[in-house]
Amino acid sequence: MSSLEMQACGLPVLASDLQGTPETVDDGVSGIVTRAGDPQELAAAIAALIDDPEGRMQMSVAARRRIEEGFTRAHQIAKLARGAGDSLR
Numbered sequence: 001m002s003s004l005e006m007q008a009c010g011l012p013v014l015a016s017d018l019q020g021t022p023e024t025v026d027d028g029v030s031g032i033v034t035r036a037g038d039p040q041e042l043a044a045a046i047a048a049l050i051d052d053p054e055g056r057m058q059m060s061v062a063a064r065r066r067i068e069e070g071f072t073r074a075h076q077i078a079k080l081a082r083g084a085g086d087s088l089r
Contacts, residue, residue: 007031008067012059014045030063 003013003024013031015021025031032045049056069075 003031004067004071007063008071010060010064012049012056012063014042014049016042026062026066030059030066 003015006013013025015025015033016036017033018036022033025033027033034041034045
């Protein structure tokens with residue numbers, strides 16, 4: 001839930017590929033997903049976000065839009081009512 005909450009606040013998310021997390025982040029669009037346990041990849045992702053303010057802003061806008069377009073309470077209720085089961089897609 002925290003990755004969805006961060007995106008709802010308009011924050012790009014830096015997350016690892018641990019179970020369930022990659023499904024909440026649109027890699028390269030609303031945030032960056034790195035391999036768990038790979039400190040070099042994590043450091044590179046952090047540096048990329050720090051060094052690219054324009055890219056960070058684009059991810060910020062995309063993160064907020066992602067939540068508004070697919071993760072509101074109304075969206076989740078509709079998906080559950082359709083029997084989608086997987087409310088993260």
